[in-house]
Amino acid sequence: MSDLSQQDWATELEKVGAERGFFERVGADHSALFVRGDQTGGGTLIVTFENLDHVYENAGDRMPWGYDFVTSRGWSMLGMMAHDWTWYRDEAVFDFFDRLRDDGFFDQFDQVVFYGASMGGYAASVFCSAAPGATVILLSPQATLSRDIAPWETRYRKVWHRDFTGRYGYGPEEVEVAGPVYLFYDPREPLDAMHATLFQADNVTKLRCRFMGHRIASLWLKMGVLKKVVMGCVDDTLTPEVFYKLMRTRLHVPRYQKEMLDRLLQMDRPRLVIRYTKAVLNTRGGPAFRKAMRAAEQRIAKFEQR
Secondary structure (H helix, E strand, C coil): CCCCCHHHHHHHHHHHHHHHEEEEEECCCEEEEEECCCHHHCCEEEEEEEEHHHHHHHCCCCCCCCHHHHHCCCCEEEEEEECCCCCCCCHHHHHHHHHHHHCCCHHHCCEEEEEEECHHHHHHHHHHHHCCCCEEEEECCCCCCCCCCCCCCCCCHHHCCCCCCCCCCCHHHHHHHCCCEEEEECCCCHHHHHHHHHCCCCCEEEEECCCCCCCHHHHHHHHCCHHHHHHHHHHCCCCHHHHHHHHHHHHHCHHHHHHHHHHHHHHCCHHHHHHHHHHHHCCCCCHHHHHHHHHHHHHHHHHHHC
């Protein structure tokens, strides 16, 4: 994608929108691509939120997240894109969703699903209120970045100046009018866990993703379970039992293994480090694991010599 400017990319999206739905610039910092599905999708609309620059740099198909996955099932898609880390706090975005709601845009679909991770998770949690009854899928979402409510959130200083009050402001309140809400987070990530705690509505199902860190979706891709998890949420068949069974595959994913090793090192548990690194090294090579194992063995040997 390095051979295309962002303007060229936007032009391509405009063509797709003109042929199958619409493409709209929403204020100065956001864009929306709507692609209508076919009849096989049963009238399902998936609304996604992401960072435009991240997609531009990394997405091989130049489409919003999940475009192929969504459209291959005959579903419709509304992909919201941000040109910066805006958290979608823009009056133009608020007006856009007000208009969709008032014009009955969401009413034409049998099912509406809002999806987002991190910044996109925050956006999905607040804008889902424009389509009451929608299914909501949130991965490591922020509940708000309001300094009054979440002064402990220190990761996103660049957005502290934005207003998180008023319309579409507070995720835990906005999701109360939704249908089933699935919230995925790593309880060992303190700030993510604190945001998750703020979501208290009865329709919220919280599913813990231990040792997966903040970037859960990318790990699920490596595990080959992202589509299965999303489908389970869309079908409302993702019980905790089904979910945690899917998560067992994480044990064999190198990124997860490295996340686990880092956690054990932080815990300062050399014997556990040895046990874990030996288990990993029995299945594959890994210089970092071998180095950690030797360092842990040396620490124990020095301790026993005292």
